[in-house]
Amino acid sequence: MKVVVPVKRVVDYTQKIRVKSDGSGVELANIKMSMNPFDEIAIEEAIRLKENGTASEIIAVSIGPQQAQETIRTALAMGADRGILVQSDDIVEPLGVAKILKAITDEEGPTLVILGKQAIDDDSNQTGQMLAALLGWPQATFVSEVTPDGDKARVVREIDGGLQTIQINLPAIVTTDLRLNEPRYASLPNIMKAKKKPIDMKTPDDYGVDISPRVKIITTVAPKGREAGIMVESVAELVDKLKNEAGVI
Amino acid sequence: MTILVLAEHDNAELKDATARALTAAAAIGGDIHILVAGKGSKSVADQAAALDGAAKVLHCDNDLYAHGLAEPLALLITGLMANYDAVVAPATTSAKNTMPRVAALLDVMQVSDILSVESADTFTRPIYAGNAIQTVQATDAKKVITVRTTAFAAAGDGGSASIEDIAAAEDPGLSSFVGEELSKSDRPELTSAKIIVSGGRGVASGENFGKYIEPVADALGAAIGASRAAVDAGYMSNDYQVGQTGKVVAPELYIAVGISGAIQHLAGMKDSKVIVAINKDEEAPIFQIADYGLVADLFKAMPELAEELGKAS
Ligand SMILES: Cc1cc2nc3c(=O)[nH]c(=O)nc-3n(C[C@H](O)[C@H](O)[C@H](O)COP(=O)(O)OP(=O)(O)OC[C@H]3O[C@@H](n4cnc5c(N)ncnc54)[C@H](O)[C@@H]3O)c2cc1C
Ligand SMILES: Nc1ncnc2c1ncn2[C@@H]1O[C@H](COP(=O)(O)O)[C@@H](O)[C@H]1O
Numbered sequence: 001m002k003v004v005v006p007v008k009r010v011v012d013y014t015q016k017i018r019v020k021s022d023g024s025g026v027e028l029a030n031i032k033m034s035m036n037p038f039d040e041i042a043i044e045e046a047i048r049l050k051e052n053g054t055a056s057e058i059i060a061v062s063i064g065p066q067q068a069q070e071t072i073r074t075a076l077a078m079g080a081d082r083g084i085l086v087q088s089d090d091i092v093e094p095l096g097v098a099k100i101l102k103a104i105t106d107e108e109g110p111t112l113v114i115l116g117k118q119a120i121d122d123d124s125n126q127t128g129q130m131l132a133a134l135l136g137w138p139q140a141t142f143v144s145e146v147t148p149d150g151d152k153a154r155v156v157r158e159i160d161g162g163l164q165t166i167q168i169n170l171p172a173i174v175t176t177d178l179r180l181n182e183p184r185y186a187s188l189p190n191i192m193k194a195k196k197k198p199i200d201m202k203t204p205d206d207y208g209v210d211i212s213p214r215v216k217i218i219t220t221v222a223p224k225g226r227e228a229g230i231m232v233e234s235v236a237e238l239v240d241k242l243k244n245e246a247g248v249i
Numbered sequence: 250m251t252i253l254v255l256a257e258h259d260n261a262e263l264k265d266a267t268a269r270a271l272t273a274a275a276a277i278g279g280d281i282h283i284l285v286a287g288k289g290s291k292s293v294a295d296q297a298a299a300l301d302g303a304a305k306v307l308h309c310d311n312d313l314y315a316h317g318l319a320e321p322l323a324l325l326i327t328g329l330m331a332n333y334d335a336v337v338a339p340a341t342t343s344a345k346n347t348m349p350r351v352a353a354l355l356d357v358m359q360v361s362d363i364l365s366v367e368s369a370d371t372f373t374r375p376i377y378a379g380n381a382i383q384t385v386q387a388t389d390a391k392k393v394i395t396v397r398t399t400a401f402a403a404a405g406d407g408g409s410a411s412i413e414d415i416a417a418a419e420d421p422g423l424s425s426f427v428g429e430e431l432s433k434s435d436r437p438e439l440t441s442a443k444i445i446v447s448g449g450r451g452v453a454s455g456e457n458f459g460k461y462i463e464p465v466a467d468a469l470g471a472a473i474g475a476s477r478a479a480v481d482a483g484y485m486s487n488d489y490q491v492g493q494t495g496k497v498v499a500p501e502l503y504i505a506v507g508i509s510g511a512i513q514h515l516a517g518m519k520d521s522k523v524i525v526a527i528n529k530d531e532e533a534p535i536f537q538i539a540d541y542g543l544v545a546d547l548f549k550a551m552p553e554l555a556e557e558l559g560k561a562s
Contacts, residue, residue: 120378131353163487219384
């Protein structure tokens with residue numbers, strides 16, 4: 001079976017976020033960019049399915065600027081077989097991304113599309129569910145375990161109260177949670193090999209998708225800061241402050 | 250404006266998150282109805298009807314909705330949306346699962362995790378783990394919105410909405426429920442607790458959570474939380490995780506024990522009213538946002554704290 005894995009290029013999770021003072025957005029110049037951490041987990045899961053003989057081909061897809069090619073290269077170096085870059089310099093919202101992914105899914109006919117549960121830049125947590133809706137497919141979100149079995153898969157999901165196990169028909173959409181696996185690092189030989197793997201260059205127009213935004217961003221500001229308080233010397237002093245100063249116990 | 254609020258419940262109890270989503274819906278303004286979809290959920294419908302601010306409760310009781318599977322629930326909600334201008338749900342894992350599916354079926358862009366309502370179509374929401382706040386305007390004719398529950402007070406009781414039973418939508422037959430492993434605890438629920446004692450990698454084992462975190466939580470009647478590192482290491486199960494990708498909490502008092510204060514963790518707790526940090530490393534970033542910091546070995550400080558609190562009460 002084929003597996004499609006959408007990978008988003010985002011600000012690396014270790015970077016300090018600075019909001020531009022004119023309210024126009026977050027400073028992206030000279031900031032380290034990486035693959036969205038949840039998408040690394042998605043790629044890793046696809047590779048494991050290939051290694052155990054379940055998956056036959058892994059296609060990494062990114063929608064974004066020219067540089068998102070690097071994100072696809074990372075996926076190829078980890079073990080994906082080929083890539084598709086749908087180039088857009090504009091922000092594409094989850095609904096637009098889902099529509100492009102639907103067109104690609106229709107074309108490629110994968111059995112699984114594995115996405116991250118959320119992109120750590122927009123924190124939307126929408127794209128996988130939207131893609132499932134557009135395709136009329138089942139969805140297994142926030143998963144920590146996936147076991148394909150014939151034309152079905154058994155999936156463990158992380159929910160507010162604990163864990164839920166469901167069974168889904170295939171083909172299906174899966175979105176990854178952090179504990180699904182520990183993504184591998186690409187080895188040097190694999191990084192070299194990845195340079196020869198093909199990446200198809202496309203645009204949203206190729207898929208007939210209108211990506212004009214539905215949600216208008218008016219301003220972006222820094223959150224209200226929180227100031228450091230005081231250091232206490234002892235547990236007794238701490239309890240005293242909590243009782244008599246803060247009044248919270 | 251007519252707004253549908255999706256109730257969060259477990260077929261027995263209406264969750265406090267619903268009352269918070271209701272407050273957000275009231276800020277948008279208009280007639281508000283609450284949808285209770287479940288199985289054997291009559292008492293939930295009654296609880297929803299008692300919330301202050303809803304005119305009507307739509308109650309759909311059917312096997313299809315027993316476990317909140319996204320595919321059937323999204324069909325039910327989408328079918329109702331001809332009569333509504335907006336659907337609002339608390340940003341719980343179940344609504345996060347279902348609502349984007351509804352949005353796509355309606356060809357609408359969802360606005361996730363709103364922190365405030367600026368006007369009927371304009372909201373603020375966090376991006377980059379809360380390191381930036383966006384003001385956004387939803388231009389779609391219908392609105393699909395999830396609500397950061399810590400940012401809205403819970404609507405009170407005292408309402409007496411009518412309850413209307415509604416028919417189930419079709420069965421998409423795409424997925425089925427197999428089982429559930431829910432953490433059982435007599436402690437307050439993490440997302441609505443007034444006090445949380447949270448442990449990180451520094452706690453060093455699951456056993457130590459029992460030995461060093463629990464007694465202090467007991468003395469305070471507090472919920473227990475954990476960092477991702479503690480969850481990954483298997484000290485605590487996933488549903489205890491606080492942070493960008495875990496639960497967002499804002500208690501009166503948050504005590505972080507052996508937690509360094511990574512931005513992903515802060516994203517889930519920095520709106521707590523009072524933050525206490527206990528860490529042996531005086532350079533730990535958590536001290537930069539703590540109201541009270543104690544540089545100490547937790548294995549020494551926590552038993553002392555339990556004892557001191559015992560004395561105090
Ligand atoms: C995409 C993504 C999402 C993430 N989401 C989350 C999330 O939702 N929640 C979350 O928490 N993390 C999240 N993380 C992980 C986060 O980046 C940190 O790795 C994590 O929060 C660290 O947990 P910690 O503070 O317990 O461990 P560490 O950073 O290892 O800190 C342990 C602390 O314990 C102290 N300590 C050790 N021993 C003692 C002792 N005896 N007494 C006192 N203090 C002691 C140390 O000084 C240290 O400060 C995410 C990461 C990524 C990439
Ligand atoms: N521009 C994009 N390119 C590729 N994949 C994306 C893009 N945007 C979102 N995704 C996928 O959708 C997931 C959820 O993103 P979001 O809904 O934005 O939180 C991500 O983890 C990716 O797998």
